[in-house]
Structure formats: C-alpha cells, structure tokens
Amino acid sequence: MSDRITLTALTETGSHPRLVWLAADPDGCPVGSAYLRLFDSDGRRHLGELSVAVHPAQRRQGTGTALLAALVAAARADGRRSLLAEAHADTPGDAFLAARGFRRVLQLIYTRLSLADVDRAALTAEVATRHPGYRLVSWRGTVPDELAASFAASRRAMDDMPLDDTDYGTVHWDVEAVRDAARAIADRGEHLDTVAVATEDTGEIVGFTELVVGADGTGDGQHYGTGVLPEHRGHGLARWMKAAAIDRAAHRYPRLSGLLADTASSNGPMRRINADLGYRHSRVSHEYQLDL
Numbered sequence: 197m198s199d200r201i202t203l204t205a206l207t208e209t210g211s212h213p214r215l216v217w218l219a220a221d222p223d224g225c226p227v228g229s230a231y232l233r234l235f236d237s238d239g240r241r242h243l244g245e246l247s248v249a250v251h252p253a254q255r256r257q258g259t260g261t262a263l264l265a266a267l268v269a270a271a272r273a274d275g276r277r278s279l280l281a282e283a284h285a286d287t288p289g290d291a292f293l294a295a296r297g298f299r300r301v302l303q304l305i306y307t308r309l310s311l312a313d314v315d316r317a318a319l320t321a322e323v324a325t326r327h328p329g330y331r332l333v334s335w336r337g338t339v340p341d342e343l344a345a346s347f348a349a350s351r352r353a354m355d356d357m358p359l360d361d362t363d364y365g366t367v368h369w370d371v372e373a374v375r376d377a378a379r380a381i382a383d384r385g386e387h388l389d390t391v392a393v394a395t396e397d398t399g400e401i402v403g404f405t406e407l408v409v410g411a412d413g414t415g416d417g418q419h420y421g422t423g424v425l426p427e428h429r430g431h432g433l434a435r436w437m438k439a440a441a442i443d444r445a446a447h448r449y450p451r452l453s454g455l456l457a458d459t460a461s462s463n464g465p466m467r468r469i470n471a472d473l474g475y476r477h478s479r480v481s482h483e484y485q486l487d488l
Contacts, residue, residue: 215234221254232246233245238366243278244267248292255288277363281486283481285303303481303482304458305458305460306477314446322439330436332437336390350425351423352369353426362485390405390406390407404422405422435472
C-alpha cells in the first residue's frame with residue numbers, strides 16, 4: 197500500500213483536542229481521513245473517540261487499516277485505555293470495525309418525528325395535564341442564573357443511562373460545565389432549547405430534556421438528552437417534558453420539519469415514550485469499543 201498517511205492538524209472540539217489524519221495516493225490526491233477525539237475531562241481521560249473514512253473507490257486496499265493504525269498508536273502514546281467508534285448497521289464501516297478487534301458494546305435506535313404529522317390538539321392537552329407536585333419550566337440557550345445550580349445537580353439523572361458494555365467513563369457536571377456546553381452550541385450558531393420539571397414546593401429541577409435546532413430553524417432538530425432523577429421516576433415526567441419540548445419546538449420554529457432521537461436499544465422506557473409520541477424508526481447503528 198503506497199498511500200501516504202499524514203497527521204495534519206490538532207484542533208479543539210469544545211474542551212477536547214482532536215487529531216486529524218489524511219491519506220493521499222502517490223499523486224497527492226486525498227483518498228481518506230481519520231479523526232481522534234481525546235477526552236480530557238475528569239472521569240474520561242482514559243477514553244478516545246474515532247472515525248475513519250475512505251473513498252469507496254479506494255477501499256480494501258489497506259488505507260483504512262493504515263489510518264486506524266495511526267490512530268491506535270497515537271491513543272496508546274497518550275495513555276488511553278479505550279477507543280470508541282460508531283458505524284451504521286450493515287455497512288462497510290460496521291464490518292471494518294468488527295474485523296479489527298473492536299467489540300460491539302451498544303446498539304442505538306434512531307427515530308424521527310415528523311412535525312407535520314403531530315396531532316397538535318392532543319399534544320397541547322398532554323402538556324396541560326397536571327402532575328401533582330411538579331411544574332414545567334423552560335428556557336432557550338444558557339440556563340438562567342436562578343436555576344443553574346439545581347439544573348447542574350439534576351444532570352446526575354443521566355448517570356444510569358443504559359450504555360450496555362460501553363466504557364464511557366463518568367461525566368461530571370457543575371454550573372460552569374452546563375454553561376460551557378450551552379456556549380459551545382451557541383458558538384456553532386445553533387439554538388439550544390431546554391424543558392425541565394421542577395418541584396412545586398422547592399423549585400428544585402428533577403428532570404430535563406434538551407433539543408438543538410439549526411441556525412435557520414429549518415430541517416430537523418436533534419434531541420440531546422432526557423433524564424429524570426431516580427427518586428422522581430414513575431410519575432410520567434419524561435413523557436410530559438418530551439411532549440412539552442415537541443410543542444415548544446413546533447411553536448418556536450414553524451419551519452422545522454422534524455425531530456431526531458437516538459436511544460439505546462436496551463432503553464425500553466424511553467423507546468416506548470418516543471413511539472407513543474409518534475417517533476418512527478429510521479436506522480440502527482452500533483457503538484464499538486477497542487480495549488488498548
């Protein structure tokens with residue numbers, strides 16, 4: 197294999213550095229690329245996330261293998277313990293990772309809700325349904341100061357999110373972290389909308405759902421996360437928040453076409469909520485892990 201593999205850049209993705217490689221043929225024409233994201237937050241310094249892409253006409257000639265070898269060597273040199281990669285099911289990427297020592301550790305189900313097909317009257321009625329002891333709150337962009345500490349504390353609702361065998365590490369959230377995440381989305385020119393549930397007596401946030409919409413408010417929005425603190429589950433709060441998020445998106449972004457969600461296949465409760473609200477299956481992907 198005579199392709200040349202070159203480390204071309206060290207870029208920043210939020211707080212996580214990213215290494216970039218390019219593969220070129222003997223004439224200097226690009227034939228493939230690879231990216232390695234190195235997590236540097238507490239609880240995830242052992243982890244890297246990669247992607248490898250090769251032009252279809254150049255596959256099965258060793259280019260992808262060479263790019264992957266460069267990634268793995270860099271990850272080992274940096275002291276990483278695990279590498280993660282995602283591939284659509286039944287694609288060349290799926291077979292590539294499986295054949296090179298990666299373990300399939302998680303299956304993700306991707307779904308889409310067509311906003312044109314939503315029963316708006318039924319949705320409005322669901323949002324208006326009382327949940328004794330709780331109330332909905334919402335905001336756009338960065339969390340308001342008076343809710344920041346409670347919102348950061350509520351992020352532990354995601355700590356037991358089904359990840360099957362994935363060595364995902366631990367994500368630590370504080371007020372600075374949630375504000376940094378919101379700023380990163382704003383810096384991309386996108387809109388972050390959050391719906392949360394607070395207790396009526398103390399105002400403490402006990403659950404949240406986040407949606408990101410493109411700069412022009414068209415196309416499909418992307419759900420980022422939905423969680424309810426364990427001690428407040430069993431009251432229908434996740435469905436209530438998600439219904440409110442759909443209703444809010446339909447009103448705030450009238451040109452938005454749909455909403456996208458991805459859920460672990462093992463997360464039965466959230467998959468049922470999505471199906472009941474009208475989300476329909478679109479594709480399946482697999483998360484792979486390489487233990488270094």
